[in-house]
Amino acid sequence: MSQSIGATSAGRGRSGPSGRTRILLSVPAAEAGAFFPPDTRRALAALGEVREIEPKELMTPESFRAAAEGVQVLVTAWGFPQLDAARLAAAPDLRFVMHAASSLHALVGDDFWATGIPVSQAGAAMAPAVAELSLTFTLSLLRRTHRLDHALRSGASWQAAREVERAREIGGAVIGVVGASRTGRRYIEACRALGADVMVYDPYVAETDPLGPFCVTLPELLASSDVVALHAPATDETRGLIGAAEIAAIRDGGLFVNTARPSIVDMDALYDAVAPGRIDAALDVFDAEPLPGGDRWRALPNVLLTPHLAGATADSRRRAGRIVVDEVRRHLRGEPLVHALSRADLERMG
Template sequence: MPRILCALPARTWERIMTAELATELEELGEVVPCPQPEVLSESEYAALWLAADAVLTGWGVRPPDAQTVERLERLRIVAHAAGSVRTLPRRLLERGIVVTTARSAIARTVAEYCLLSAILLLRRHCEHLGRASAADAPASETLFGKPVGLVGFGCVGRCFRDLLRPFDCPVRVHDPWLSPVEAEAAGVIPCGLGETLGKSRVVSLHAPDIPETRGMIGTRQLGLLQDGAVLINSARGRLVDTAALTEELASGRIRAALDVTDPEPLPLDHALRRLPNVLLTPHIAGPTTDDLPELARLAITEIRRCLAGEVPLHPMSLEAYDRMSF
């Protein structure tokens, strides 16, 4: 019988697992729980990985050390019930072990957040709250037909693009890894960063947090945004120069929805918390409470397919690993 190490910390297990899904996992093999990996010694934790045919990981996972990874002979798959796998050693992939991600299950809810934010900010919803009359209300806009710019076109960017289809929005994309064939199939216009920022009424950031992208949106880039434009960041706070963004938003020239910031969380007295043109949320764009079990469901599906000799649905390549956010 295959042995399945559940390397999910107790707090993660409780968030994403249901009784039904736990039963499905148990039907695949002998499940070895590890609810408190932090209390185990290196040798004790290594022994669990070395004896596993499959490992279920997720938020808060304790990765195996380098020596353990080199000794893995039995392990066939690491199914990560979360988005970025950068917490796991790259060497797992180099050794030919399948590593899968549940980012597709996360992408749809983040895209939903982006759509919600775009509409709320264009409609000036927050500025209307508490008003007794619309007589002196600020001018609002519809999303229908508005040009949208996506900086990055990974899972979330593609999901957001799909949600925009009913609104007939022309969509520009800046992504150095987007091929012309992919752009045509998705119905988007590949552009440089400057054109994407300058010709869009709504700009949504979906680039990964890697050394090449940190601080990619600074004073010069923010200055390219149209007056009254909406900037959405549900990706990573380090993509944006916080000081420059704060200054631009304080001028009132643009509006922003920020689910991520740098630092995160922002200090309680930070200026961004007091601006009326900022929709600030505490990194909640990802899975809603009721949707969290989808992460476990997808990871269990990956384990089932691998143990049955089938091709995984969402395997990571070395190239994709290197382009994934930290």
């Protein structure tokens, strides 16, 4: 259902009947309260006349046209229809798009970029959360928490559980990070703070970058790391980056962490290395989501699994909502956007 925030009627033209900016807020109902708790909703309502409609209610041309009439600022999230030529024509007053989530690939294409309308996103809000789960995975794998838990839960004796391979500490461990993304950088900072030695593979890191001295080739990283953690975006360039040969290069007893995207990895080759116990893994992302009940990954005792929730903390959602409000405010004031993206930016992002 749709509702208005701080408005009582629709009006026409570039603003509502009060002359205020018209903002269409369209995020899934299940997430709306997380992104926009009462204080954040009040802050957004202070910037204009806000109408809230779920993405699923905007799928038909007629429903989209009715909702977009006179809208100048569009706030989107997952499930919002692509802003193609037809929808853009139905929103002639649109001046700014603010995406409350991260990836923009399903939202904007050639038609949108041709308009020159600025677009921003709140993906930065998720970086601390994803980095934290990646760190949690790393610590859990090093301490063999996943194996110990499985042993006790599956009925192994106390002594048998204690005979799981001896744990490692993160201090002094070699952590190989594939992708110096904003999430990767947060993860690197956390690992180094705990005493880990970090190496990085990212061909886009400049020599002058603080991470420059820590950059190595991918083969060197894979062969030398105790833990390999993926933080690269899902792009054409990174698709299959970690294939069968790369997985084979990971040392026996190595640990593999993926909170990024499954397309970066040959998941069949990874399974073939994990199933016999040559390496252990922690995964938040999968080729098939939701992960089927009988999926092969669920049965392995040396794998730690979570259901693609790395970035979905209560804190990250609140941060994202605040970023939305701040960016809309900057747009309305004519100030530079902090999280704006260009077409070139998107080509290197997931």
